[in-house]
Amino acid sequence: MKSVRLDQARDEHFLRRVQEESGQDISTCYQCGKCSAGCPGAQFYDRQVSQIMRAVQLGLKDEALRNRSLWLCMSCQTCSARCPNNIDVATVMETLRHMARREGWVQVRPIESFWKAFLDTVRMTGRSFEVGVMADFMLRTGRGWSNMEIAPAALSKRKLPFLPHFIQGRDEIARIFKRYAEKGARQ
């Protein structure tokens, strides 16, 4: 088991950044565990939500940012709905995910690859496009189509158009992504 010297490991700057970026007062968390108890992702997590909240309170940056749970959180907001101290826990989780990404600490690559694949189709066409997302995801991950068994139903019901719809203002959308990428490069 790893031991941590709490007096030395405390990163005040990290704690302040989380509070500022999420707009949440983490100090009001009294570890009741309701967020963990109601979390539909809990069974897949390596750290429970309440443990992550505690790590943030203690300023343990590594503990809070280097875990798979941040990437497996489905943003359902059950934790926020149930927090007795009205902390928007889901927004804290999302803020930590953004911070982990900036540190280059993505722990579940395929999830991030899916998000990027999705946004690629939006950047190129102005709208999301399912078949394009799938193809992009397979290219990014080198995975085959792991969902082959639902293909016959999806195809026979003609729910998946094979051609994307290009909106007129797609250049406008591409510029949003371009400025976003430039901003990221500056940071």
Add this chain to the structure above:
Amino acid sequence: MKYAYYPGCSGYGTSKEYEASTQAVIRSLKLDFTDIGDWSCCGSTPAHSLDAVLSAALSARNLMLAARTGAEGVVTPCPSCLSNLKLARHRMQKDDFKAKVDALLDAPTPPDAEDLPDTFSFLQVLVEQVGLDSIGKAVAKPLSGVKVACYYGCLMSRPKDVMCFDDPENPMALDNLMSALGAEVVPFSLKTECCGASFGIARKDMTANLVGRILGTAKAFGADAVVTACPLCHMNLDLRQAQAARASGEKFDLPVFYFTQLLGYSLGLTGADLMLEKLVISPEAFFKKVTASRAAQNQQREPEAAPPSAEPAGASEEGGAQTEQGGAL
């Protein structure tokens, strides 16, 4: 309030039947929504998972297009679009956040973000603006004799202080609507439990597990069908039902409807207005139950009036509807 309609991308792909039935209900109830025109994707979960400002910028473009039509509100059938559009306007009321969003856009948003239209779910507009009384009066074919479980998904009422609609833990809008259509609504403890959202591609084990719990619970409560209001929930519960069945070892055979399909059916709509043939799990048994129950009710109501040789009142109409259903399926 003047509304602009934002369909969302799924309506042109995996949830065609949601878009078709929503449009058909809009026509049937004579609601007047403006077209947004060259709308773009709200960025859905991927955008906000990576960056809140990017997500808000993608949403803001659409809110500005909607504002240009003179609309005071935006209405959308998709809870994910709803969440992004509504949260973008909410967050942009903070100046530093708004400045970051404006920096990504060609033209800045209005100085006061409150001047952008607010966004509402189609369900909210139906319940609060049209009203269950007038919907109830318009019902031509009640959903008698069937039990439904109403599944809202996570987002429609969360976060509570932003969405300002229904209860985040025990929403009732869909329950009340289905009751107004004549269906029996079963109590359902997993109304807002997550279905696994967009994780089906990268982690189908997670969606299969969560969907299995939702369907298994709906079945345990005696539901004949599940009713949804979200394209992603619907895809997970319907298209991925076989994956969930394999993971849990349980056979569900539960049809999963968009609420607009059942509303449309009750309003007397058929065929391309409902697109029931798009559903992976066949709803045939469900509608057989409905028509049989209505026929029995009509027979009970007029046992003396109908001559013994004639068909019971309503039966021929029901028979016709049934063939039509059969043809559509």
